Amino acid sequence: MVPWWYTAGSTLLLSLGAAAWDYSTYNSIDFQPPKLVVNKTGTTEPGFLFLGPRGDVRPAGQAALIYDDEGNLVYEGPEEVTANFMVQQLNGSDVITFWAGDMMDLGYGYGSVHILDNTYQEIHTVTLTGDFVTPDNSPRDSYIDLHESHITPRNTLLVTAYNLTQHDLTSIGGNSSDWMLDSHFYEIDIVTNKILNSWSALEQEADIPLTTSHQKVGKDVGTQDAPYDAYHINAITPTNNGYLVSLRHMWSGYYLHNNGSIIWRVSGEDGGDFKQIGNANFSWQHDMRVFNETDEGLILNLFNNANTPTDSETPTTGVSLAIDLAKKTVTGLRSLTDPNDPIHSVSQGSYQLLNETDSHVFMDYGSISKVKEFDGDGNVVLSAQFGEDNSVASYRGYRCQWSAVPFWKPSVNVSRTSTGATVYMSWNGATDYDNWVVYSATSENSTNNQQISTANRTGFETSVTLTNPPTNYLQVAALEGNKVLGTSQVIPF
Ligand SMILES: *[C@@H]1O[C@H](CO)[C@@H](O)[C@H](O)[C@H]1NC(C)=O
Numbered sequence: 001m002v003p004w005w006y007t008a009g010s011t012l013l014l015s016l017g018a019a020a021w022d023y024s025t026y027n028s029i030d031f032q033p034p035k036l037v038v039n040k041t042g043t044t045e046p047g048f049l050f051l052g053p054r055g056d057v058r059p060a061g062q063a064a065l066i067y068d069d070e071g072n073l074v075y076e077g078p079e080e081v082t083a084n085f086m087v088q089q090l091n092g093s094d095v096i097t098f099w100a101g102d103m104m105d106l107g108y109g110y111g112s113v114h115i116l117d118n119t120y121q122e123i124h125t126v127t128l129t130g131d132f133v134t135p136d137n138s139p140r141d142s143y144i145d146l147h148e149s150h151i152t153p154r155n156t157l158l159v160t161a162y163n164l165t166q167h168d169l170t171s172i173g174g175n176s177s178d179w180m181l182d183s184h185f186y187e188i189d190i191v192t193n194k195i196l197n198s199w200s201a202l203e204q205e206a207d208i209p210l211t212t213s214h215q216k217v218g219k220d221v222g223t224q225d226a227p228y229d230a231y232h233i234n235a236i237t238p239t240n241n242g243y244l245v246s247l248r249h250m251w252s253g254y255y256l257h258n259n260g261s262i263i264w265r266v267s268g269e270d271g272g273d274f275k276q277i278g279n280a281n282f283s284w285q286h287d288m289r290v291f292n293e294t295d296e297g298l299i300l301n302l303f304n305n306a307n308t309p310t311d312s313e314t315p316t317t318g319v320s321l322a323i324d325l326a327k328k329t330v331t332g333l334r335s336l337t338d339p340n341d342p343i344h345s346v347s348q349g350s351y352q353l354l355n356e357t358d359s360h361v362f363m364d365y366g367s368i369s370k371v372k373e374f375d376g377d378g379n380v381v382l383s384a385q386f387g388e389d390n391s392v393a394s395y396r397g398y399r400c401q402w403s404a405v406p407f408w409k410p411s412v413n414v415s416r417t418s419t420g421a422t423v424y425m426s427w428n429g430a431t432d433y434d435n436w437v438v439y440s441a442t443s444e445n446s447t448n449n450q451q452i453s454t455a456n457r458t459g460f461e462t463s464v465t466l467t468n469p470p471t472n473y474l475q476v477a478a479l480e481g482n483k484v485l486g487t488s489q490v491i492p493f
């Protein structure tokens with residue numbers, strides 16, 4: 001009998017044996033995010049850590065999450081399954097973007113992409129509709145898959161989608177009208193949701209033969225319930241001439257003309273259209289990204305899983321490759337791995353070049369709930385963990401600089417003590433305040449309130465104890481230096 005995840009393709013969603021991982025709780029707000037255990041061993045780049053844990057986490061902790069380098073929570077979004085939570089630029093401004101929706105056991109999803117400004121107001125919700133076929137024929141509000149949510153320099157969004165179709169799979173040991181997943185991508189206008197460009201891997205069958213797939217047609221695969229996942233699209237980057245698409249199950253990246261035709265292919269197995277120099281191998285990859293593109297060549301960075309649930313050999317690495325179009329070569333430049341902690345990530349993951357000058361790289365290990373930052377010499381400067389291996393996953397993870405003043409007020413809660421009260425204060429998502437002031441108030445609507453205590457910020461939640469507070473109402477304010485950034489409601493206690 002094949003294990004359940006064999007037919008499920010490549011995304012390990014939940015653990016078989018649930019394992020407990022500690023979570024945080026707060027008095028001022030009902031959040032239960034997983035604890036982020038941080039081991040910082042060097043100088044890191046500036047920014048916060050952006051994660052989207054799911055699986056064996058508390059419901060009140062399965063959300064888009066931001067942490068700082070000390071492991072303090074900074075922001076928790078609504079309870080939902082998310083992917084690709086990060087900061088991007090839209091029209092010259094920093095925005096946060098993430099996918100949210102339903103994840104299928106087959107390792108893809110149906111959802112939409114949310115774009116929030118630096119007050120956390122949702123300014124755009126990008127959706128995709130069309131005549132998509134689903135495993136149970138049920139229609140969905142939006143067919144955007146979880147794997148990519150990339151804003152282009154032209155302020156459009158690149159997303160993936162999976163469509164079910166019947167196809168002749170006899171060339172690879174299947175049946176003549178088996179069900180398979182076609183891998184699509186779309187470029188969408190963010191304001192109108194209009195489709196500007198689209199692409200289907202199956203339409204390129206002459207240039208992407210099914211026989212090159214490393215995903216085999218398993219025994220119980222080929223039905224509408226369990227379609228064959230030939231390609232598994234998982235990343236798209238805009239390039240000077242069109243796009244670069246990563247197809248995980250082909251161990252390949254495809255450089256596409258704007259019209260969808262394939263110009264060249266780089267393969268992690270044998271180089272594809274290029275001769276391999278040094279170690280230029282990769283397999284079952286994620287997050288393939290293009291840098292420094294010229295007419296002569298480009299740099300390709302990717303998360304080299306090198307593992308699947310059925311194929312676990314060498315450790316996962318972060319890979320950087322140089323492609324030379326004149327010499328027709330692909331040269332291995334970097335291969336990042338932590339010698340103290342070799343990881344076998346069977347699904348998901350990301351590789352983020354943080355800084356082109358010092359070459360720091362941030363990696364999220366997908367099905368293994370760990371992130372690591374490497375310096376320019378390939379040394380680990382930070383490792384952090386937020387769940388048991390293969391029980392909590394974050395599809396991708398990023399370090400991003402982010403400054404936000406939420407549109408909501410700070411939260412406050414008070415518990416009485418024998419001599420007074422303890423005040424708990426937090427302001428979800430606020431990045432810049434560093435101290436609190438506590439005021440006593442005479443009524444819920446009083447405005448001329450009297451300062452009775454102050455405290456420096458201590459992580460997500462700060463508490464102060466009050467002895468014999470003068471009234472039974474209080475209010476708190478969050479400040480940066482002496483500038484008030486936000487004020488809570490007056491609350492009775
Ligand atoms: C406020 O504190 C009380 C107990 O002191 C608790 O029952 C309540 O859930 C807290 N409210 C929030 C929003 O956490």
Ligand SMILES: *[C@@H]1O[C@H](CO)[C@@H](O)[C@H](O)[C@H]1NC(C)=O
Pocket residue numbers: 039040041340380383
């Ligand atoms: C922290 O990281 C260093 C360097 O990778 C390693 O030697 C050490 O064992 C780690 N400590 C813990 C507690 O994981």
Ligand SMILES: *[C@@H]1O[C@H](CO)[C@@H](O)[C@H](O)[C@H]1NC(C)=O
Pocket residue numbers: 090091155190191
């Ligand atoms: C970008 O800014 C222009 C000019 O203000 C505006 O018309 C356009 O809608 C904006 N695009 C997005 C995606 O916000």
Ligand SMILES: *[C@@H]1O[C@H](CO)[C@@H](O)[C@H](O)[C@H]1NC(C)=O
Pocket residue numbers: 130131132133163164165166
């Ligand atoms: C999905 O595949 C079906 C065939 O199964 C096809 O009729 C439909 O047009 C495809 N949808 C899209 C959006 O390409």
Ligand SMILES: *[C@@H]1O[C@H](CO)[C@@H](O)[C@H](O)[C@H]1NC(C)=O
Pocket residue numbers: 174175220221222223
């Ligand atoms: C494929 O065809 C064979 C022979 O006709 C049949 O036994 C098998 O059930 C088919 N498989 C699927 C998944 O339809």
Ligand SMILES: *[C@@H]1O[C@H](CO)[C@@H](O)[C@H](O)[C@H]1NC(C)=O
Pocket residue numbers: 257259260261
């Ligand atoms: C796409 O453009 C390339 C280069 O102009 C051309 O060779 C190719 O035939 C075009 N493909 C399609 C499908 O139009």
Ligand SMILES: *[C@@H]1O[C@H](CO)[C@@H](O)[C@H](O)[C@H]1NC(C)=O
Pocket residue numbers: 268269270278279280281
């Ligand atoms: C790259 O992969 C190929 C095919 O699996 C293998 O023959 C070769 O030894 C690998 N090269 C390196 C440098 O690991």
Ligand SMILES: *[C@@H]1O[C@H](CO)[C@@H](O)[C@H](O)[C@H]1NC(C)=O
Pocket residue numbers: 291292299356
């Ligand atoms: C990209 O180009 C810049 C400028 O030429 C250079 O400093 C940088 O090292 C290059 N990055 C890579 C990864 O080659």
Ligand SMILES: *[C@@H]1O[C@H](CO)[C@@H](O)[C@H](O)[C@H]1NC(C)=O
Pocket residue numbers: 355356357358
């Ligand atoms: C990148 O690293 C260099 C060298 O440490 C530093 O001077 C520069 O400020 C960094 N750039 C950014 C954008 O952080």
Ligand SMILES: *[C@@H]1O[C@H](CO)[C@@H](O)[C@H](O)[C@H]1NC(C)=O
Pocket residue numbers: 443444445
């Ligand atoms: C406070 O103001 C609200 C609405 O402005 C009002 O309904 C309420 O009665 C006021 N409470 C007191 C104690 O004045």
Ligand SMILES: *[C@@H]1O[C@H](CO)[C@@H](O)[C@H](O)[C@H]1NC(C)=O
Pocket residue numbers: 454455456
């Ligand atoms: C708060 O922080 C400032 C500067 O970081 C420090 O000078 C001050 O003593 C701190 N106050 C308290 C009450 O800890």
